[in-house]
Amino acid sequence: MSQFKRSVYERSIYKEPGPIRDSENPFEAMVERFDVAAKILQLDSGFYEYLVTPSRIHITAIPVMMDSGQMRVFQGFRVIHNEILGPSKGGIRYAEDVNLEEVKALAAWMTWKCAVVNVPFGGAKGGVVCNPREMSPGELERLTRRYTANLIDVFGPEKDIPAPDMNTNEQIMAWILDTYSMHAKRTETAVVTGKPILLGGSRGRREATGRGVMTVTLAAMERLGMRPSQCTVAIQGFGNVGSIAAQLLEEQGCRIVAISDVSSGYFNAEGIDVGAAVEYSAAHGNSLEGFPGAEPITNEELITADVDVLVPAAKEDQITRHNAPDIKAKIIAEGANGPTTPRADDILNERGVLVIPDILANAGGVTVSYFEWVQDRQGYFWTTDRVNRRLDRMMRTAFDSVFDVASRHDVSLRIGAYVYAIEKVAGALRLRGIYA
Numbered sequence: 001m002s003q004f005k006r007s008v009y010e011r012s013i014y015k016e017p018g019p020i021r022d023s024e025n026p027f028e029a030m031v032e033r034f035d036v037a038a039k040i041l042q043l044d045s046g047f048y049e050y051l052v053t054p055s056r057i058h059i060t061a062i063p064v065m066m067d068s069g070q071m072r073v074f075q076g077f078r079v080i081h082n083e084i085l086g087p088s089k090g091g092i093r094y095a096e097d098v099n100l101e102e103v104k105a106l107a108a109w110m111t112w113k114c115a116v117v118n119v120p121f122g123g124a125k126g127g128v129v130c131n132p133r134e135m136s137p138g139e140l141e142r143l144t145r146r147y148t149a150n151l152i153d154v155f156g157p158e159k160d161i162p163a164p165d166m167n168t169n170e171q172i173m174a175w176i177l178d179t180y181s182m183h184a185k186r187t188e189t190a191v192v193t194g195k196p197i198l199l200g201g202s203r204g205r206r207e208a209t210g211r212g213v214m215t216v217t218l219a220a221m222e223r224l225g226m227r228p229s230q231c232t233v234a235i236q237g238f239g240n241v242g243s244i245a246a247q248l249l250e251e252q253g254c255r256i257v258a259i260s261d262v263s264s265g266y267f268n269a270e271g272i273d274v275g276a277a278v279e280y281s282a283a284h285g286n287s288l289e290g291f292p293g294a295e296p297i298t299n300e301e302l303i304t305a306d307v308d309v310l311v312p313a314a315k316e317d318q319i320t321r322h323n324a325p326d327i328k329a330k331i332i333a334e335g336a337n338g339p340t341t342p343r344a345d346d347i348l349n350e351r352g353v354l355v356i357p358d359i360l361a362n363a364g365g366v367t368v369s370y371f372e373w374v375q376d377r378q379g380y381f382w383t384t385d386r387v388n389r390r391l392d393r394m395m396r397t398a399f400d401s402v403f404d405v406a407s408r409h410d411v412s413l414r415i416g417a418y419v420y421a422i423e424k425v426a427g428a429l430r431l432r433g434i435y436a
């Protein structure tokens with residue numbers, strides 16, 4: 001048995017859980033939740049191993065001629081977790097600390113996320129180890145094009161479809177589209193999603209993840225008998241997901257009392273003017289630092305602020321066993337991927353906090369990415385209203401389905417979401433059988 005198989009198996013449903021940690025290897029954090037769901041589903045050991053193991057891992061060296069005339073070689077990853085339900089789908093992250101374990105976890109989360117919202121895709125994720133803030137647009141373009149060219153046989157509208165993630169954007173998707181199209185000798189818009197509308201992007205894609213967070217938060221409030229107009233909200237991270245979720249929840253009548261980004265955090269018990277904060281951040285290089293009309297708070301204070309709803313929308317491992325006991329929110333809607341560690345989950349469950357897990361709460365992005373792919377393939381583009389109505393419906397259906405599964409098995413929404421997703425993917429695998 002390989003090293004990898006042993007590490008998965010030793011903590012599997014057939015053995016005792018491993019030692020208690022709180023700073024998680026993200027892939028192991030994924031496996032830890034998978035284990036609980038697999039046990040509930042009484043998943044056969046062969047299926048267990050198949051579903052937890054990434055189907056393909058690509059590691060590629062990306063030489064880039066820098067503006068200085070010096071060549072640098074960057075490391076890139078693309079992990080295809082599985083393609084049982086359809087072509088694999090997942091963003092590409094540019095970051096100095098991105099690593100294979102993180103990309104493996106994110107790829108697996110994409111598999112479960114697509115299954116939760118009933119989107120016919122498998123899961124994948126990509127990453128390039130680089131600091132995009134220190135690179136010129138020309139260097140970023142050359143890096144992106146060479147990464148795409150190195151993976152040209154991996155990507156494809158019916159094979160593997162990238163999208164933006166941390167530090168990648170519409171422009172980077174446009175370069176991927178163009179590079180792929182040059183190799184294919186035809187314009188292939190459906191090879192990426194999250195691209196500019198002018199190149200076949202979808203209306204509503206930019207707002208989709210924040211909108212999905214809003215929809216499931218309202219659904220959770222309804223279940224708990226809370227009225228939006230009587231709810232206060234704290235939002236960590238004020239980028240795409242956090243700022244849009246803040247705007248849309250404010251529109252629904254909630255009072256946004258705390259916001260933060262990597263630079264600073266702000267609290268105002270009377271409610272923060274979210275529109276003013278968005279304008280301030282845009283005018284100050286995407287930074288809230290110095291935002292007037294609210295008291296400065298730390299990110300740690302924001303997490304434990306006295307609010308009804310907490311939306312972590314920044315990065316992984318923000319809610320840990322250290323701050324989970326002090327969290328006052330009744331609902332946590334995970335805009336970010338992996339913001340809560342498994343140890344924190346246990347504490348929040350015991351304390352009765354309703355956590356809407358990432359694979360449900362932030363699935364609005366991949367849902368509208370699916371709409372974008374469908375529109376590109378049809379060559380027929382929808383109105384914003386049609387996109388938003390269909391997104392709201394799919395998110396609401398996913399929330400209700402996960403809630404029912406969780407209630408039936410008397411588990412958290414997170415485990416309910418895993419059970420719901422794994423059951424679907426395992427069912428498809430059973431029907432397809434194993435090609436020998």
Ligand code: NAD
Nearest residue numbers: 209237238239240241261262313314315335336337362365
């Ligand atoms: P983004 O880069 O637009 O915004 C990230 C925000 O988090 C920024 O305001 C940044 O300053 C802030 N931040 C970073 N580190 C922080 C820290 N330590 N403390 C407080 N704030 C911090 O990214 P995004 O697209 O909004 O993504 C945020 C999270 O949502 C990520 O986990 C991402 O994987 C996840 N997500 C995004 C999408 C999407 O469609 N954009 C979809 C699904 C999941």
